[in-house]
Amino acid sequence: MEQANVQCTDVIDxxxxxxxxxxxxKFKPPLYRQRYxxxxxxxxxxxxxxxxxxxxxxxxxxxxxxxxxxxxxxxxVDIDEDKLRWxxxxxxxxxxxxxxxxxxxLTITLYHGSAVERDSRLLGFDLITCIELIEHxxxxxxARFPEVVFGYMxxxxxxxxxxxxxxxxLFPTETLRDSDHKFEWNRMQFQTWALYVASRYxxxxxxTGVGEPPAGAESVGYCTQIGIFRKNEGKVTEASxxxxxxxxxxxxxxxxxxxxxxxxxxxxxxxxxxxxxQVESLRLKHLRKLKEEEERMLGVKLPEVDSDFPSFGxxxxxxxxxxxxxxxxxxxxxxxxxxxxxRLMAYPKLRRICPSEDMMRSLIDDCVCLSSDASAVVVDLxxxxxxxxxx
Numbered sequence: 191m192e193q194a195n196v197q198c199t200d201v202i203d204x205x206x207x208x209x210x211x212x213x214x215x216k217f218k219p220p221l222y223r224q225r226y227x228x229x230x231x232x233x234x235x236x237x238x239x240x241x242x243x244x245x246x247x248x249x250x251x252x253x254x255x256x257x258x259x260x261x262x263x264x265x266x267v268d269i270d271e272d273k274l275r276w277x278x279x280x281x282x283x284x285x286x287x288x289x290x291x292x293x294x295x296l297t298i299t300l301y302h303g304s305a306v307e308r309d310s311r312l313l314g315f316d317l318i319t320c321i322e323l324i325e326h327x328x329x330x331x332x333a334r335f336p337e338v339v340f341g342y343m344x345x346x347x348x349x350x351x352x353x354x355x356x357x358x359x360l361f362p363t364e365t366l367r368d369s370d371h372k373f374e375w376n377r378m379q380f381q382t383w384a385l386y387v388a389s390r391y392x393x394x395x396x397x398t399g400v401g402e403p404p405a406g407a408e409s410v411g412y413c414t415q416i417g418i419f420r421k422n423e424g425k426v427t428e429a430s431x432x433x434x435x436x437x438x439x440x441x442x443x444x445x446x447x448x449x450x451x452x453x454x455x456x457x458x459x460x461x462x463x464x465x466x467x468q469v470e471s472l473r474l475k476h477l478r479k480l481k482e483e484e485e486r487m488l489g490v491k492l493p494e495v496d497s498d499f500p501s502f503g504x505x506x507x508x509x510x511x512x513x514x515x516x517x518x519x520x521x522x523x524x525x526x527x528x529x530x531x532x533r534l535m536a537y538p539k540l541r542r543i544c545p546s547e548d549m550m551r552s553l554i555d556d557c558v559c560l561s562s563d564a565s566a567v568v569v570d571l572x573x574x575x576x577x578x579x580x581x
Contacts, residue, residue, distance in 0.1 A: 238316030278444030
């Protein structure tokens with residue numbers, strides 16, 4: 191369906207040289223971006239865990255949504271299998287995703303199939319989007335669409351966008367915006383349909399849109415009209431759910447799982463890196479203090495600075511500072527520098543990554559040197575690079 195979006199946007203953005211300049215209607219940002227931004231705002235507001243885009247086309251919306259930390263499952267469904275296969279690789283994790291894993295798991299799946307087919311893998315979603323989809327459905331599919339999406343899939347929220355035909359006279363030609371559109375509704379037609387669907391399947395619906403009309407034409411409404419459907423509170427019987435789980439109509443053509451801190455190997459990698467970084471930072475601070483004490487003994491006047499909380503680096507709240515200050519301090523034993531695990535657990539970033547001292551100990555034990563009682567990380571007080579800092 192995305193090709194239709196592109197064609198429609200090209201006309202709306204005034205890229206046709208045959209149309210007089212004064213008749214161009216150009217949206218800033220382009221209309222398709224406004225539609226995607228609308229969905230992104232919905233995700234920001236409601237933080238859904240499971241999101242599906244029906245008629246996902248070239249997966250542009252999927253690519254925009256995969257960065258949201260709240261989303262744990264993303265699904266795209268489209269009838270164009272070749273496009274899904276071609277675009278799938280762009281949804282695979284990149285190197286940066288492994289270097290900085292997500293907090294929560296994320297699985298992305300692309301299915302070849304129709305929005306009017308039942309597939310139990312689309313059950314239990316928090317949000318389903320249908321962006322510029324319904325106008326591509328013929329009368330038979332349009333009649334089946336509500337029963338499948340609202341009755342069968344029954345997500346917590348559905349967002350449907352479709353052209354507003356009242357806006358069309360403002361364009362150079364007043365035909366349908368895309369050759370594949372089977373219809374284009376005015377606001378009354380869309381709202382009548384949406385209210386009927388909402389009533390039948392126990393949803394509420396509110397109407398809005400994107401693409402504001404030019405001055406003097408406000409009466410035509412938005413270029414794209416949008417319905418936001420929210421499921422009313424209710425029960426689904428276990429028997430009906432059990433039956434639905436048996437249905438498989440879609441063909442999976444792509445799937446990808448992203449690294450996250452829920453997976454032990456990535457959690458260990460991130461934790462060890464952060465522990466090593468924090469221990470090295472504390473070691474350098476300790477050496478800097480020793481050097482400052484030596485210089486003061488020699489009569490060198492030094493500026494007063496808070497070496498524990500310098501002006502650069504992480505910014506801590508007063509409560510976080512108090513937690514750090516009240517934790518066991520690093521200490522020296524001979525040529526070794528030791529940092530208690532309790533001290534490391536006082537730092538917010540490490541505490542977020544690893545909620546307990548025991549968990550930290552078990553995860554880093556094979557990767558860093560611990561004291562004999564496993565209560566502290568042990569490193570050399572000096573290393574061969576200290577001369578770079580004049581220690």
